[in-house]
Amino acid sequence: MANQAPEQPAHAPAAVALHLDAVDKFYGDPANPAVHAVKSFSMEVGQGEIVALLGSSGCGKTSTLRMIAGFETVSRGEINLAGRRIDSLPPAKRNVAMAFEGYSLYPPLTVRDNIAFALKAAKLEQSEVKRKVDHISALLEIGPILDKYPSSLSGGQQQRASLARALIRKADLYLLDEPMSQLEPQLRSVLRGRIKSYLIEQGLTSVFVTHDQTEANALADRIAVMEDGVLQQIASPAELKDRPANLFVATFIGEPPMNVFPAKLSAQDGQVSVAVEGAGSASGFSVELGEIVRPPGSALQDGASVHLGVRPHSVALGKGDTRGLLVSNQWLGDQTHVVIETAGQAMVAVSYGRVDDALGAEVAFSIPPRAVHLFAEDDGRALLHGREVVG
Numbered sequence: 453m454a455n456q457a458p459e460q461p462a463h464a465p466a467a468v469a470l471h472l473d474a475v476d477k478f479y480g481d482p483a484n485p486a487v488h489a490v491k492s493f494s495m496e497v498g499q500g501e502i503v504a505l506l507g508s509s510g511c512g513k514t515s516t517l518r519m520i521a522g523f524e525t526v527s528r529g530e531i532n533l534a535g536r537r538i539d540s541l542p543p544a545k546r547n548v549a550m551a552f553e554g555y556s557l558y559p560p561l562t563v564r565d566n567i568a569f570a571l572k573a574a575k576l577e578q579s580e581v582k583r584k585v586d587h588i589s590a591l592l593e594i595g596p597i598l599d600k601y602p603s604s605l606s607g608g609q610q611q612r613a614s615l616a617r618a619l620i621r622k623a624d625l626y627l628l629d630e631p632m633s634q635l636e637p638q639l640r641s642v643l644r645g646r647i648k649s650y651l652i653e654q655g656l657t658s659v660f661v662t663h664d665q666t667e668a669n670a671l672a673d674r675i676a677v678m679e680d681g682v683l684q685q686i687a688s689p690a691e692l693k694d695r696p697a698n699l700f701v702a703t704f705i706g707e708p709p710m711n712v713f714p715a716k717l718s719a720q721d722g723q724v725s726v727a728v729e730g731a732g733s734a735s736g737f738s739v740e741l742g743e744i745v746r747p748p749g750s751a752l753q754d755g756a757s758v759h760l761g762v763r764p765h766s767v768a769l770g771k772g773d774t775r776g777l778l779v780s781n782q783w784l785g786d787q788t789h790v791v792i793e794t795a796g797q798a799m800v801a802v803s804y805g806r807v808d809d810a811l812g813a814e815v816a817f818s819i820p821p822r823a824v825h826l827f828a829e830d831d832g833r834a835l836l837h838g839r840e841v842v843g
């Protein structure tokens with residue numbers, strides 16, 4: 453699996469607002485650090501862009517956000533915001549608005565006064581403060597709790613009040629750490645849409661941390677996928693799905709996850725095919741990719757060992773002459789997830805109708821060539837997406 457950030461797709465934001473340049477975070481004794489939490493992380497965020505940091509627990513998302521905020525020192529590298537180097541400035545001097553867990557509301561102030569605090573400090577007219585507070589509290593559905601004190605609020609209400617306090621003020625950057633983690637799913641999905649519209653209308657540059665792919669897809673223009681402290685890929689949700697940079701991103705993004713098989717490439721007379729070997733009594737299968745123009749030096753050589761990836765939604769059920777054994781069949785109310793045993797491995801397929809076959813039945817399936825992803829056997833880097841050769 454690739455353990456270093458692949459080259460990022462050429463994305464040239466109109467104006468760069470935030471720039472992280474080869475940022476590292478070590479925890480523990482600087483001479484002999486126990487944890488290397490963030491590894492040479494580089495990223496540019498455009499003015500008005502919304503970026504999600506997504507990854508599994510412990511991958512370094514929060515450390516990255518906290519270094520941008522100034523709550524953690526930067527061990528190595530540089531952070532620039534709005535044309536200023538900020539990595540050695542105290543948090544209050546960075547002009548960054550934050551909604552962080554643990555960055556709590558001021559207990560002696562009502563929710564209204566908490567939200568209005570920065571506006572009053574900036575000496576805005578009282579009528580303007582009221583108009584803005586009313587607007588943001590309607591958006592986040594906290595109108596009824598404006599006169600309460602933080603100690604009497606539920607976790608979800610506190611979270612929305614913190615979010616309101618961050619979003620209402622003027623800042624060069626908005627940093628949101630799991631901003632909706634405490635909310636009920638229905639409210640979360642309503643607020644997601646409203647927050648996105650607000651960020652776009654106001655042209656606010658923001659970076660938020662989430663575990664939740666749906667949240668990242670719904671809110672972000674681009675998603676930065678992290679694993680083990682390393683930025684694996686930063687790209688739009690569609691790009692991550694269609695052109696994952698490596699096997700980690702391919703299997704991390706998408707639900708259910710991409711199916712992956714060990715396979716061998718065959719390239720004869722310009723015609724390329726990929727074969728998955730059978731195992732035991734289970735026969736294998738192959739996919740004809742047709743003519744693929746391979747640049748000189750491409751890893752897509754005759755006989756090369758690769759990983760073949762196919763998304764469950766792309767497996768064509770009931771079609772073709774490849775067969776497998778149906779071992780699970782679940783109707784989820786709007787789609788069916790089936791598991792087919794083929795080439796000695798379980799493969800998940802999704803169908804938008806019901807699948808009538810009983811468990812144990814032999815079912816036909818095919819993998820359309822345009823749905824094939826190939827990854828290098830050694831480091832998992834992407835080699836081919838559909839007919840598109842990578843690199």
Ligand SMILES: Nc1ncnc2c1ncn2[C@@H]1O[C@H](COP(=O)(O)OP(=O)(O)OP(=O)(O)O)[C@@H](O)[C@H]1O
Pocket residue numbers: 479480487489507508509510511512513514515516663
């Ligand atoms: N103050 C600290 N001291 C020592 N190690 C730390 C500290 N904070 C974080 N770490 C370690 O750094 C790594 C990255 O942690 P971080 O909190 O940034 O990850 P994360 O992706 O945000 O995880 P989560 O989603 O669980 O919050 C982990 O191994 C964590 O244990």
